[in-house]
Amino acid sequence: MPPRVRIAPSPTGDPHVGTAYIALFNYAFARRHGGKFVLRIEDTDQQRYTEGSEHAILESLRWLGLSWDEGPDVGGEHGPYRQSERLELYREHVAPLVASGKAYRCFCTRERLDALRKEQMAAKARLGYDGHCRSLDPQQAEARVQAGEAYVVRLHVPEGKTVVTDRLRGDVEFANEQIDDQVLVKSDGFPTYHLANVVDDHCMGITHVIRGEEWLSSTPKHVLLYEAFGWEQPQWIHLGLLRNADKSKLSKRKNPVSIIHYRSLGYLPATFLNFLATLGFSMGDDRERFSLQEMIDAFEWSKVSVGGPVFDPVKLDAFNADDIRALPLPELQAQIAEHVLGSDRIAALLALSHERIERLDDFIPYVSFFFGGVVDYSTVLPKLKIKRTLAEAAKILATFVDEIERDPQGRAFTPQSLEAFSRAFCERHEWKARDLFTLLRVGAAGRTAAPPLFDTLALVGKDRFRMRIRDFIGVLKTQPKPAKG
């Protein structure tokens, strides 16, 4: 039976390189064995749902050339492919679980749960639900539901132990005392990941669950769910997690993680994929530069390593430079015309530079900072005039990039949303707009003079902005004398 695998991103932000990494392995495995690669959107979190995220994810994966056989846009026999459109299915499946006592309703309030956790932390006890509502009389529970009381549905974890058989790691044992009575249905009626994921994987005929190691410790819950439903488990495969240079899980705090960033800086998709592949897969010989097709042809689990690799952008650059060099000039020119000097982008740059250039030929040097990676701060730094110390400046910028990502408005990164967020930010932190805006301008542009700040930031782009500010903070911190003025 040919395998069916899936990638199941959740539309909660920018498309992550980790998603691309996992998608690549799913894709290669499916293609190797003539199976199907399914794309499913896991949008069960109403709070974190981000407008436009799904589209960006699809577009990013498409850019990389990882095409799916079934998905929200192309359809398929096992649709719909958005979990928010499958709510009825989850409801149907949970009912018998509750009826048979394999799951139960829980009426505990957030307050009680918080208090419980505090107690457990103080007592250094195991964190987790204490089973308070486990033995509630079903009749009574039903009555409370009818009375309109809020509740969740939890999995009743039985005694014993649960074994996860992982293709890469062998048998992994968990004592069931360690497994929490996981919430399956939230009080808003939406399923949690755990429920939706298991139900969908089964109903979609997924044979191999290939995902990141972060899921390994919740896999016993999934195994238990398969058992509760009486279904056959898929094969589990947990890949190592991509890391930052300090070995922590790859994060935007420390690395550009948006696929869009790599696309907009001009990495070639095939090169990017090749680089990702080398992070966890090896050909077996000394070949490191190979195509997606070559990877597919050679794909075997014995060639996949399980340690979490550091995502090293320096090596990516080397690969990319190599491939650009290999490009015939006409091809290079076409690529640049399309991806660097697209007419939409030129039009946007023109709008901002129109009134600021004196000769036509000034255009390119004037807008040069909208292109490329980090900029050189050495010449602007002496001209930086703010009524704060550089240490304060570094600190506020770090806070800024941190907060902007958590703010729905800031995250949208349009001129309007940026301005609204930035002004509110100044008030909140008691900074003069003038000082903060100067820092943002210099950090993002490497210049003290630029087009209107928020238009500029929006056009520089979120990822490039974040990358430069991070670099700028580093520069500020290493400046010897605190310039006041």
Added chain:
RNA sequence: GGCCCCAUAGUCUAGCGGUUAGGACGCUGGGUUCUCAUCCCAGAAACCCGGGUUCGAUUCCCGGUGGGGUCACCA
């Protein structure tokens, strides 16, 4: 902290009981070149520690250490 995963140069990896421990990026030196880049040559750089098993452990087993993940009505 509990549970779980992982462990070859700075980084990504090959190795699957006996190897001068291989390749790639980066780094250093040299050559080609008007400069730079490319290209070529050379070099420094690794088996986490301690016990076993074995004639022999980087490789198998156990323990420790280190790193990571996870402990949500997020995925």
